[in-house]
Each structure stands twice: as structure tokens, then as C-alpha cells.
Amino acid sequence: MFKKIKAAKAYLDHGDEFAAGLVPDDAVVLDAPSDAARPAVDAALDGHFETAAEVLARSRAARAWEDRDSDVHSLARLALRSPDWLESWTESDPENPDLAVVDARRRVELAWEQRSNDDASQVSREQFEAFGRTLEEATERIRQAMAGSPGDPVPWAVALRHCRGTEHDRAVFDECLRELDGADPHHYGARWEAMQFVCAKWFGSHDEMFDFAQASVDAAPREARVQSLLLDAVLEHLAAEPSALRSNPDRVEEAIARAQGWLDANPDAGHHLTARTRNTLARVLFHLERPREAYEQLRAVGPHATAYPWRYWGDAREEFLTHRSHIVTMAASSS
Structure with missing residues (x-):
């Protein structure tokens, strides 16, 4: 008392x-857009694609892959609700590699919205059919994004999300992961998508998920954003099993320290x-x-x-x- x-x-x-x-x-x-992408979002809401094209061209030229991934995601999500600017960009410059990766991400995001985040037993046949059709339509756009921006890991992040949705066999996933490693072995967004593939709720297990996350952070420099991936694995385990954090306290502490270390190493991010x-x-x-x-x-x-x-x-x-x-x-x- x-x-x-x-x-x-x-x-x-x-x-x-x-x-x-x-x-x-x-x-x-x-999920606010980056400061760099905010003018592009504002212009896109008025139907203009040019600022978005400039922002993504800069990040591709600078090989600023983490910034690029964030901006592609923001613009793709915007295009789901306000597509006019993306349609104008398609008419103006249909082979543009930055357009291709935004459109690929938009299509994959749309597919997952059609499916919903519900357990498979709660998803209707009509939802699954729409999900499959939209993922199939995204395939060519993903290939165009890869071909138009060699060495760019962002299309591989989209490909890994696509791979999970289409339930490709492990050989296809492994090939995507090899290609990602050749582009950027420490890219956070793509490795997060890969971790989802090997977690227990999809095609792996808690142990495989933690092994993948641990290997990813061990191989990466302290200042790499992927250092937070072990924390994401802890979160995934927590979401599945509320008592999970008590089962391996040392791993939880390491995950917190890794994530905090990355934040401390990037005070201006x-x-x-x-x-x-x-x-x-x-x-x-x-x-x-x-x-x-x-x-x-x-x-x-x-x-x-x-x-x-x-x-x-x-x-x-x-x-x-x-x-x-x-x-x-x-x-x-x-x-």
C-alpha cells in the first residue's frame, strides 16, 4: 500500500x-517523410513529379542507399493514395530507373494491402487472388528497377518483400540474398525484409531469425543502421510471445546496446x-x-x-x- x-x-x-x-x-x-523528400511529397500532392525525380536521382548518384530507401518508401506510399503525379512521370519518362523502383514498391505495397495483415486463415479467396495478381504485375517493374540502377540494394529490398508474398522456394530467396550482398551487405531495409522471410510467422523459426540478425550485426560496422536489426528480431519475438524477452536476457541487452550504439554513432542522422x-x-x-x-x-x-x-x-x-x-x-x- x-x-x-x-x-x-x-x-x-x-x-x-x-x-x-x-x-x-x-x-x-x-512515418513522416525525410526533410529532403518533403518538398517532393508536397509537389506530388499538387500533381508534379519533377521534385521527386530530382531527389531520387541525387540519392542514386550519391549511393545514399538508406536515404533512398526511405524516400522510395514515402513516395510509393503516397502514390497509393495520390497516383496522378506517378502517372505523369510514367508518361514523361517511362524508362526512368527511379520511377521504376517507386512504382515497383507501390505495386508490392498495394498487394499487401489487398491481402491485409491478417492471419492467412482470415484472408478471403478474393483477397488472395488480388494479392497474387498485383504481385505478378510488379515483377517486371522490379526487374526494370534492378537493371536501371546496378549496385543499388533498394530494388532488392522490394524483391525480397515480393519473394515473401509469392512464397518462392528457398532457392529463389537465397539468390535474392546473394544479389543483395553483392550490392550492399549492410543495407537495413533489405535485410529487414530478408529477416521477415526467415522468421517463425513466415518460412523459418525464431532461432533462424535470431541467427540471421546476429550474423548481420556482427558483420556490419558500428555506424551502420543494420545494427538495429537484432532489436527488430527481439521485437518480432515479443510480438509472437509476450514472455519471450525473459527467455534470453543477455540477447535482449545486446540488442538494446547495438541499437543504442548505432544511434550514438549517428547523432545527426x-x-x-x-x-x-x-x-x-x-x-x-x-x-x-x-x-x-x-x-x-x-x-x-x-x-x-x-x-x-x-x-x-x-x-x-x-x-x-x-x-x-x-x-x-x-x-x-x-x-
Whole structure:
């Protein structure tokens, strides 16, 4: 009883202070585009593709693959809702490799929306048929993106997502992974897609997923974004089995340290690169009942909620806000 009274008093004394350290709920945005891509998104909403073409041409020329992957994803998601600018780009420059990778990603994202994230037993025959048709239509676009940008890992990230959806046999997956390694063995987005293929909910197991993630981070430099992949594996295990984090505490601690080490090594990285890792850290630390550490991640992330990992527990933005509220209460109560 005394502990509960003490916690309540601590919350009354410090709750406003902790809440004030975070942005208001109505300022929170989900999967905001990078600062570089924001003008392209704004122009695209007005039907103009030229700024998007310039942004992606720059990232391809600079071989800035992590930035490119983020911007391709933002523009592809936009094209699902507002396709006019992409259609204009297709009419103007149909062989453009940057157009090809955005369109390939758009088609693959559309397929997964048609399928939904439900368990296979809950997906209708009509949904599966639409899913298969759209993935088939994406195949040629993926090939065009690969051919138009040699050495670019971003089309291989799309290919690995496509591979999971089409349930290709392991030989096809292994070939995609070899090609990815030849382009960039440390590319976060593509290796995340590969990890999904080998996790228990798809075509592998928890052990295979952790082995893949561990090998990926061990092979990568400390400043590489892929250092956060082991944390993603922990999150995947947590989402499948809520008690999972207690089964191997050393691995969980290593995953947290790897992710935090990457963040510390990249203090100037944009929110489009760091927000997802901070969101995932906050969710894992919340589950571990370490609210002060989770709070620090939320404070650092500011308004930048990300669909992953929160979508695993419901509507992503609502889950972010709900967990954020709980974390503030817990952190203030523990002061």
C-alpha cells in the first residue's frame, strides 16, 4: 500500500514535468517523410513529379542507399493514395530507373494491402487472388528497377518483400540474398525484409531469425543502421510471445546496446533513419518495465511515430499515443 501511495505522490509531483517534455498528441505524425523528400511529397500532392525525380536521382548518384530507401518508401506510399503525379512521370519518362523502383514498391505495397495483415486463415479467396495478381504485375517493374540502377540494394529490398508474398522456394530467396550482398551487405531495409522471410510467422523459426540478425550485426560496422536489426528480431519475438524477452536476457541487452550504439554513432542522422529504431526501443523498454529509458527514447523521437512496431498491437498512431501515455505515468511514478 505504501508503495502505491508513494508512486501516486511521485506522479502528482512529476507527471506534468514528464508530459511537458513530449510534443502534444496532435503534433504526432506517422512515418513522416525525410526533410529532403518533403518538398517532393508536397509537389506530388499538387500533381508534379519533377521534385521527386530530382531527389531520387541525387540519392542514386550519391549511393545514399538508406536515404533512398526511405524516400522510395514515402513516395510509393503516397502514390497509393495520390497516383496522378506517378502517372505523369510514367508518361514523361517511362524508362526512368527511379520511377521504376517507386512504382515497383507501390505495386508490392498495394498487394499487401489487398491481402491485409491478417492471419492467412482470415484472408478471403478474393483477397488472395488480388494479392497474387498485383504481385505478378510488379515483377517486371522490379526487374526494370534492378537493371536501371546496378549496385543499388533498394530494388532488392522490394524483391525480397515480393519473394515473401509469392512464397518462392528457398532457392529463389537465397539468390535474392546473394544479389543483395553483392550490392550492399549492410543495407537495413533489405535485410529487414530478408529477416521477415526467415522468421517463425513466415518460412523459418525464431532461432533462424535470431541467427540471421546476429550474423548481420556482427558483420556490419558500428555506424551502420543494420545494427538495429537484432532489436527488430527481439521485437518480432515479443510480438509472437509476450514472455519471450525473459527467455534470453543477455540477447535482449545486446540488442538494446547495438541499437543504442548505432544511434550514438549517428547523432545527426535524420528522423527518417532514427525514428523507427527509437520507436522500437521504446516499445521493448516499456515491456521490460524500464519506463525512464523508454521515456528518453520518446523524448528524442519527438513527433515522429512509425507504423513499425506499433501496428502489431492495433492502429499504429493510437498505439503509439496510448503507450506514450503509459510510459509517462510509469516514469513519473518511479521518480
